[in-house]
Amino acid sequence: MVQSILLLSSKINILVISGFSRLTILGTGHVAWAIGMALKQAGHSVVQVFGRDNARTMELANALDAQPVVNLTDLAPDSDVFILAVSDDAIFDLVNSLPAVRGMVVHTSASVSMEVIKERFSGCGVLYPLQTLSRNRKSNLSDVPFFVEAADENQLLQLTRFASTITSHVIHADSDTRRKYHLAAIFACNFVNHMYSIASDYLTAQGLRPELLGPLMEETAAKAIELGAAASQTGPALRDDSQTMQRHIEMLRYLPEYQNLYALMSTLIQQFHNKPDDQL
Amino acid sequence: MVQSILLLSSKINILVISGFSRLTILGTGHVAWAIGMALKQAGHSVVQVFGRDNARTMELANALDAQPVVNLTDLAPDSDVFILAVSDDAIFDLVNSLPAVRGMVVHTSASVSMEVIKERFSGCGVLYPLQTLSRNRKSNLSDVPFFVEAADENQLLQLTRFASTITSHVIHADSDTRRKYHLAAIFACNFVNHMYSIASDYLTAQGLRPELLGPLMEETAAKAIELGAAASQTGPALRDDSQTMQRHIEMLRYLPEYQNLYALMSTLIQQFHNKPDDQL
Numbered sequence A, B: 001m002v003q004s005i006l007l008l009s010s011k012i013n014i015l016v017i018s019g020f021s022r023l024t025i026l027g028t029g030h031v032a033w034a035i036g037m038a039l040k041q042a043g044h045s046v047v048q049v050f051g052r053d054n055a056r057t058m059e060l061a062n063a064l065d066a067q068p069v070v071n072l073t074d075l076a077p078d079s080d081v082f083i084l085a086v087s088d089d090a091i092f093d094l095v096n097s098l099p100a101v102r103g104m105v106v107h108t109s110a111s112v113s114m115e116v117i118k119e120r121f122s123g124c125g126v127l128y129p130l131q132t133l134s135r136n137r138k139s140n141l142s143d144v145p146f147f148v149e150a151a152d153e154n155q156l157l158q159l160t161r162f163a164s165t166i167t168s169h170v171i172h173a174d175s176d177t178r179r180k181y182h183l184a185a186i187f188a189c190n191f192v193n194h195m196y197s198i199a200s201d202y203l204t205a206q207g208l209r210p211e212l213l214g215p216l217m218e219e220t221a222a223k224a225i226e227l228g229a230a231a232s233q234t235g236p237a238l239r240d241d242s243q244t245m246q247r248h249i250e251m252l253r254y255l256p257e258y259q260n261l262y263a264l265m266s267t268l269i270q271q272f273h274n275k276p277d278d279q280l
Helices: A005-012 A030-041 A054-063 A088-097 A153-163 A175-205 A210-227 A242-251 A256-272 B005-012 B030-041 B054-063 B088-097 B153-163 B175-205 B210-227 B242-251 B256-272
Strands: A023-026 A046-050 A067-069 A081-084 A104-107 A124-129 A146-150 A170-172 B023-026 B046-050 B067-069 B081-084 B104-107 B124-129 B146-150 B170-172
Touching: A023 A030, A030 A046, A030 A054, A030 A124, A046 A054, A054 A067, A081 A088, A088 B242, A104 A153, A124 A153, A124 A175, A146 A153, A146 A175, A153 A170, A175 A210, A175 A256, A175 B175, A175 B210, A175 B242, A175 B256, A210 B175, A210 B210, A242 A256, A242 B175, A256 B175, A256 B256, B023 B030, B030 B046, B030 B054, B030 B124, B046 B054, B054 B067, B081 B088, B104 B153, B124 B153, B124 B175, B146 B153, B146 B175, B153 B170, B175 B210, B175 B256, B242 B256
Parallel strands: A023 A046, A023 A081, A046 A067, A081 A104, A104 A124, A146 A170, B023 B046, B023 B081, B046 B067, B081 B104, B104 B124, B146 B170
Antiparallel strands: A124 A146, B124 B146
16 A cells, blocks of 8 residues: 555656646645745746635745635636645535646645545545644655555656755555554654653642753654654653552642543553563 | 742852762663763763663663663662663662662652652652654754752752753753643644654555655754744634635545644634634
8 A cells, every 4th residue: 555656766767758847736734835935946937825714825825926816706717736634624615615726636635535535526535744844843744654645646756856955755645554554654753742841841840841841842852753753761650669669649639630641651562562460 | 839040040059069070870771861861972981881781771871881781789879960861661670679879869750759769769860852752863952951859959960060061951840830830742743753754654554755744844843942832823714715625624534533623622722822713
């Protein structure tokens, strides 16, 4: 289901592939910004930016040297690719409100199936970056895995070639596989980030300095990437240090939600690493 | 309770502080390795390494150009500092088995009180690095916060000066404060790492590639450090995307522990960000 770009590279020579030269971005949120800026930096020409909100559309269009468009009827139909960088909920309505266009229509969602576009446009695909994007942080997408899907092999090659201009890491995956990576990413990003929030919240409430955790957060990620997460685990749950765990539970007595989470995570760590409670 | 090294710097000029020139490390685990290597790199002379296990003691002693010692009676009593880098459980017994020494005796534990040493040695302190250390990964401690505590102000200055040779980040904190940072670190490191383990475990079981999560893990940490964790949060729980969350819960039906954790973390994220279920 996942195949490397290298598997297809031999075919690139025998197919005539037209690169995308005119691009349209639909959406003005953090994904639209991140992908738009990456495309601009790669030398692409974004001709139009569409959004419902005038000011936000103008802002992104200006940043991309593109024309702002707030009515779908004003979309130039001759773009090579229309990138729907809008919320999951908005994709279906947007697809069905688009005028007839000849270019490929792609969305950037982890969860939405490509079929939502395919029912109306035979030229269709998905371009999903496996990354957490926020508008107030500049993102470097050059090593971010982009999950690419398209309606047929020729389109897949076109989209792969296009994605390769902004990342070194293009992955071919169907909608089902893409969703599995997204689910894993919820644990490795959203839930991880909430653990940071809890740690920070606790230290702040104690009048202490959450920023002191920075080197630890960086090293925890770097070590897990190098050694694998299982081999990287440390701490009182792993070494079954029940005295320290008990003291921490006691320290959290005024924060029952964090107290319960501490107990649950410690149990999960011990089960995962196969350390029963009575084994030191 | 936490004061910056700068607050004390004016006093350094009026006190005569002898630097530590002869060091002894007790312990051969990952903390002993990390601190020992950092001390060697900083130009210190580690004269002896003590450990119970012959081979492991020899290995670390060789790496530090030090003498290996497996009997406490062979400890040179004239070291300036004795660093007890052993497990929490072992500190009490080790302190009470040490021969009379004139140098300062310090431990490296987050959880153990300094009083455990002070009851026997008036020259005592704590030198705790807020970092996850594993033996098979080389650690750079130069920006790691070291929490330092000592029996009196003169010793605190000595220990601060010593710690400053291996890190730019020395924090004065008593044992109670140090424990609070450690508790926060359990969330920001151990529980985070277990989230990585779950994500990796899930992808592996699906025949997919956990290593693709690497850039996401790095960026999640970097973004939270830059913007703060609360402002960095993204994902279906934050935006109350109940359709995606429901599909994920369904995808985890064969893994009830991960399913429960998914539901719990999503609820905690929504409560933390004050988004009731009926608010989109």
